[in-house]
Amino acid sequence: MKCKKGLWSPDEDKKLRDYIVNNGLGCWSSVPINAGLQRNGKSCRLRWTNYLRPGLKRGGFTKHEEKIIMTLHGMLGNKWSQMSRHLPGRSDNEIKNHWHSYLKKKSAKLENIKAKSMSVDTVNEELSSASSVKSRGSSLEPSQHMEELSAGHAEPSDYSKEVHLKIPPKILFSEWLPLNSDESQEATTDGGSLSDDTQEGISVSNLQPSPELDIENSIYDLIFEDNMCPNYNIGDVRMYSCDELYYYASPSLLNSGSL
DNA sequence: AACGGATCCAACCGCCAGTAC
DNA sequence: TGTACTGGCGGTTGGATCCGT
Numbered sequence: 001m002k003c004k005k006g007l008w009s010p011d012e013d014k015k016l017r018d019y020i021v022n023n024g025l026g027c028w029s030s031v032p033i034n035a036g037l038q039r040n041g042k043s044c045r046l047r048w049t050n051y052l053r054p055g056l057k058r059g060g061f062t063k064h065e066e067k068i069i070m071t072l073h074g075m076l077g078n079k080w081s082q083m084s085r086h087l088p089g090r091s092d093n094e095i096k097n098h099w100h101s102y103l104k105k106k107s108a109k110l111e112n113i114k115a116k117s118m119s120v121d122t123v124n125e126e127l128s129s130a131s132s133v134k135s136r137g138s139s140l141e142p143s144q145h146m147e148e149l150s151a152g153h154a155e156p157s158d159y160s161k162e163v164h165l166k167i168p169p170k171i172l173f174s175e176w177l178p179l180n181s182d183e184s185q186e187a188t189t190d191g192g193s194l195s196d197d198t199q200e201g202i203s204v205s206n207l208q209p210s211p212e213l214d215i216e217n218s219i220y221d222l223i224f225e226d227n228m229c230p231n232y233n234i235g236d237v238r239m240y241s242c243d244e245l246y247y248y249a250s251p252s253l254l255n256s257g258s259l
Numbered sequence: 260a261a262c263g264g265a266t267c268c269a270a271c272c273g274c275c276a277g278t279a280c
Numbered sequence: 281t282g283t284a285c286t287g288g289c290g291g292t293t294g295g296a297t298c299c300g301t
Contacts, residue, residue: 007269007295029286045287046270081289096290097268 004038008047012037016044017052050091057089061098069095070103 008016019035028041037044050056061069065087072083080092080099087095 005271027286041286042272042288043270050269078290092289093269101267 003032003040003043005043008051012039013047013052016047020048020052046093050093053091055089056091061090065090066098066103066106069099070107073099073103073107 015035015037016031019031023034028045031037031041031044032039035044039047068087069083072079072086076082078096080096083095084090084092
């Protein structure tokens with residue numbers, strides 16, 4: 001049988017929908033034959049999962065959905081089908097398309113901002129080792145740094161040494177997520193330091209994502225932060241908006257070396 | 260109004276893993 | 281054990297639409 005390709009007609013959609021509603025999901029290769037469609041099984045499956053399946057959301061992605069996608073992409077990479085399991089009503093194809101058409105650019109912008117700040121940190125280290133200056137406190141709010149960097153007013157080469165020294169370290173939001181695990185919570189709430197290697201300046205060795213990152217918990221954390229705590233303190237760590245995807249440790253904490 | 264480039268998105272393609280025979 | 285078939289997945293394509301000039 002000659003298989004038709006291209007866009008599906010409303011009549012074809014109706015045939016496929018009626019067939020699956022009446023017979024349920026089964027062997028896709030037999031669906032086009034039994035449903036009277038001149039399509040191959042793959043095409044039928046794709047049409048059903050991406051367009052006809054009940055419960056699918058139509059329309060644009062919400063900001064919250066975008067945040068979840070960006071967070072998951074940071075953790076999973078291009079695992080669109082896994083991401084779709086965390087976004088009810090969204091197909092993997094829809095997520096993939098939205099990523100390529102919009103979120104990839106948004107993510108690249110954030111990466112660019114991150115890269116600029118990273119180079120600032122590198123210069124900080126060099127200056128710090130040269131002058132034995134260890135103060136890394138900041139007189140500027142992180143949001144101000146973000147605004148400057150975003151607006152392109154804060155190219156690293158334009159930074160004064162003084163400003164360099166005032167920029168606090170930053171940690172990606174995804175790297176922060178494991179801190180909310182039970183173990184980390186205990187470490188931060190019992191008054192003890194996280195590890196011995198944090199005494200000299202700042203160490204992020206305890207802030208790396210765990211190999212068995214619990215995605216469900218991460219999503220929960222994201223939802224919690226997004227809905228309940230857009231700007232708050234967790235112990236000595238100051239959280240900023242999820243939009244920026246990273247946080248700054250407070251200057252007092254850094255000076256005390258107790259991170 | 261016409262044109263061309265940019266963007267979006269539905270659908271196809273090719274690969275891979277699992278399964279039946 | 282090898283082969284064919286099937287479903288699932290990620291990458292890519294191509295047509296439709298949008299938008300600026």
